[in-house]
Amino acid sequence: MLKDITLGQYFPIESPMHRMDPRSKIVLLIFMIVAIFIADNPITYALVTVFTLLIILLSKVPIMMYIKGLKPILFVIIFTAVLNVFLTPGTKIDLWGYTTPMTWEGLILAGKMALRLILLIIASSALTYTTSPIILTDGIEKLLKPLSYLKVPTYELAMMMSIAIRFIPTLIEETEKITKAQQARGADFDSGSIFKRIKALAPMLVPLFVSAFRRADELAVAMESRCYQGGEHRTRLREIHFKGIDLIAVLVFVLFFAAIIVLGILF
Amino acid sequence: MAIQISDLNYIYMAGSPFEKLALHDVNLTINDGEFIGIIGHTGSGKSTLIQHLNGLLKPSSGTITIGDTVITDKKADMKALRQKVGLVFQYPEHQLFEETVYKDIAYGPKNMGLSQDEIDERVREAMNYVGLSEKYMNRSPFELSGGQKRRVAIAGVLAMRPEVLILDEPAAGLDPAGREEILTQIRALYLERKMTVLFVSHSMEDVARTAGRIIVMNKGTVAMDGKPSEIFSRAKELREMGLDVPQITRLIDELRARGVAIDNSIYTLERAKATLQMLIAKKEKKEQGDATC
Numbered sequence: 001m002l003k004d005i006t007l008g009q010y011f012p013i014e015s016p017m018h019r020m021d022p023r024s025k026i027v028l029l030i031f032m033i034v035a036i037f038i039a040d041n042p043i044t045y046a047l048v049t050v051f052t053l054l055i056i057l058l059s060k061v062p063i064m065m066y067i068k069g070l071k072p073i074l075f076v077i078i079f080t081a082v083l084n085v086f087l088t089p090g091t092k093i094d095l096w097g098y099t100t101p102m103t104w105e106g107l108i109l110a111g112k113m114a115l116r117l118i119l120l121i122i123a124s125s126a127l128t129y130t131t132s133p134i135i136l137t138d139g140i141e142k143l144l145k146p147l148s149y150l151k152v153p154t155y156e157l158a159m160m161m162s163i164a165i166r167f168i169p170t171l172i173e174e175t176e177k178i179t180k181a182q183q184a185r186g187a188d189f190d191s192g193s194i195f196k197r198i199k200a201l202a203p204m205l206v207p208l209f210v211s212a213f214r215r216a217d218e219l220a221v222a223m224e225s226r227c228y229q230g231g232e233h234r235t236r237l238r239e240i241h242f243k244g245i246d247l248i249a250v251l252v253f254v255l256f257f258a259a260i261i262v263l264g265i266l267f
Numbered sequence: 268m269a270i271q272i273s274d275l276n277y278i279y280m281a282g283s284p285f286e287k288l289a290l291h292d293v294n295l296t297i298n299d300g301e302f303i304g305i306i307g308h309t310g311s312g313k314s315t316l317i318q319h320l321n322g323l324l325k326p327s328s329g330t331i332t333i334g335d336t337v338i339t340d341k342k343a344d345m346k347a348l349r350q351k352v353g354l355v356f357q358y359p360e361h362q363l364f365e366e367t368v369y370k371d372i373a374y375g376p377k378n379m380g381l382s383q384d385e386i387d388e389r390v391r392e393a394m395n396y397v398g399l400s401e402k403y404m405n406r407s408p409f410e411l412s413g414g415q416k417r418r419v420a421i422a423g424v425l426a427m428r429p430e431v432l433i434l435d436e437p438a439a440g441l442d443p444a445g446r447e448e449i450l451t452q453i454r455a456l457y458l459e460r461k462m463t464v465l466f467v468s469h470s471m472e473d474v475a476r477t478a479g480r481i482i483v484m485n486k487g488t489v490a491m492d493g494k495p496s497e498i499f500s501r502a503k504e505l506r507e508m509g510l511d512v513p514q515i516t517r518l519i520d521e522l523r524a525r526g527v528a529i530d531n532s533i534y535t536l537e538r539a540k541a542t543l544q545m546l547i548a549k550k551e552k553k554e555q556g557d558a559t560c
Contacts, residue, residue, distance in 0.1 A: 177356065178361065178362055180318065180323045180356070181354075181356045181359065181361075182362060182374075183349065184321060184323065184349055184353070184354040184356070184424070185362075185375040185378060185424065186346060186349055186350065186374075186375050186379055187378060188346070188378065202364060203362075203364045203374065206364035207362050207363065210361075210363075210364075
């Protein structure tokens with residue numbers, strides 16, 4: 001059920017990618033997304049695909065996890081593919097002597113778009129699979145640091161984000177517990193009309209909100225009683241460092257990115 | 268209603284990297300009208316086990332028969348089963364959601380599709396069982412005290428008139444008075460309604476006082492099963508599982524080790540008190556006898 005959502009889940013193992021600095025992973029992901037979108041001919045497509053496979057290998061996360069992560073967006077991929085096939089102008093496809101509203105250009109475009117979306121999801125999953133949420137928010141905070149000179153409360157933003165991420169599993173667990181408790185009292189969440197089903201959610205949502213507020217309250221008290229004050233001069237338990245492995249990763253990526261651009265211009 | 272569990276296995280999050288064998292080779296027969304205490308260390312599988320008994324969790328393998336329903340059968344009517352097997356979760360007050368105590372307790376019976384009169388009767392009855400006076404009926408459950416909230420939640424399950432009542436740590440997080448009250452009420456309920464009661468706890472004292480049979484869970488399987496006197500005579504094994512015997516049993520064991528002639532199957536405070544008073548009286552009498560001579 002809810003536990004099956006893999007997108008954004010951390011996968012705690014040892015791998016070269018796990019050891020990388022979150023900042024380099026975030027920045028490289030952004031450039032990876034750019035690369036996926038500027039790839040426009042068979043050779044560059046092949047190159048980004050191979051590079052994505054390399055990322056999967058280096059992350060040491062089982063490929064099944066990536067495939068599972070694709071499931072939630074399968075609908076989007078199919079939907080856009082169908083639209084592309086039918087709505088792109090061009091040469092009509094003939095099937096068994098009939099002219100269909102589908103076009104060859106549409107088919108190619110659909111394939112390209114589907115591949116792009118898949119690569120995009122895989123690359124983003126690679127970041128979250130190999131970086132624990134806490135380290136990820138640390139990385140984001142460090143990257144946003146320059147904005148704090150513009151009076152953007154980067155520290156507070158990062159703190160809010162890490163609290164939110166920290167409580168996702170807790171809330172999922174809570175939801176399951178409450179759902180079970182109400183099911184034990186004969187609740188029926190999956191039958192009846194839509195209106196009836198929405199109404200049936202109240203016994204689940206009310207306790208969930210009540211507990212979320214209670215938790216927020218308890219957390220605030222716990223933080224205040226330990227004199228929490230965000231912002232400057234706070235040190236961390238785990239400092240993040242740009243290491244040798246990051247340098248290698250960045251150099252390899254620069255070569256890859258240059259290749260994409262050059263090959264894109266040449267062909 | 269008798270419960271029969273055979274060769275039950277349950278794998279948590281099967282097929283993922285977090286896969287864990289939560290229960291294995293569980294075989295149990297629970298007879299009609301028993302009062303059973305289930306004890307075990309955190310993670311021993313006791314909560315997982317009880318969730319199987321009303322079909323909230325499906326076994327990975329094995330069969331469970333409740334009354335004459337085989338719940339592992341795909342066609343089994345889960346809704347009917349859940350009315351017969353009432354399950355009170357840990358911290359049940361966290362599941363309260365209605366505007367009034369009355370409406371919250373009525374949620375279960377309402378889901379059963381009962382008539383308004385029947386619902387009304389059951390709500391009053393359930394409130395009576397848990398010792399909530401009718402003046403609370405129209406109060407919001409959220410403005411009650413912790414112990415009262417818990418009683419509302421338990422009443423919500425009782426209002427479905429289950430034949431088997433399962434409670435997961437019903438006294439957890441309550442003060443000693445609240446604890447005492449809940450336990451006494453459960454005991455009274457058991458005697459009055461002749462229900463089968465399964466009661467999960469990690470407090471040896473609570474289990475020793477209330478249950479007629481104890482099941483000890485360890486590492487996902489049944490480690491011991493028997494009368495309290497049998498279970499608590501195996502103190503060493505219990506300690507190896509991270510459990511212990513009631514404090515009073517420890518005291519008796521210590522006395523025995525020092526040569527006091529005393530029965531070794533004492534595990535409740537009341538009996539220990541009576542026995543010790545008797546021993547002391549005997550001794551005093553003897554001393555008096557010696558003095559007069």
